[in-house]
Amino acid sequence: MSDWDALNEFLRTDPRDIGCDLALDALPAYSEMAAAAGHPERLFPGLAAHLKSCRACFRDYEALVRAIREFGGDEPR
Numbered sequence: 001m002s003d004w005d006a007l008n009e010f011l012r013t014d015p016r017d018i019g020c021d022l023a024l025d026a027l028p029a030y031s032e033m034a035a036a037a038g039h040p041e042r043l044f045p046g047l048a049a050h051l052k053s054c055r056a057c058f059r060d061y062e063a064l065v066r067a068i069r070e071f072g073g074d075e076p077r
């Protein structure tokens with residue numbers, strides 16, 4: 001990533017964006033709500049903002065939703 005790309009990324013960042021660390025903590029709950037056709041973005045607007053700007057977390061989110069829909073919300077034992 002060039003300096004210009006990094007700057008551009010920074011300038012486009014939503015101020016509500018909570019960042020990767022907090023996003024990963026809240027992602028399981030967010031994904032369960034999304035898989036249950038809830039509206040997690042109302043409860044976690046900072047995480048919704050983060051998922052719009054972070055491709056890595058968005059991929060994790062998609063994978064989690066898919067897994068929850070396929071296997072149910074319980075943690076595998």
Ligand SMILES: [Zn+2]
Pocket residue numbers: 019020023050054055056057058
């Ligand atoms: Zn992230």
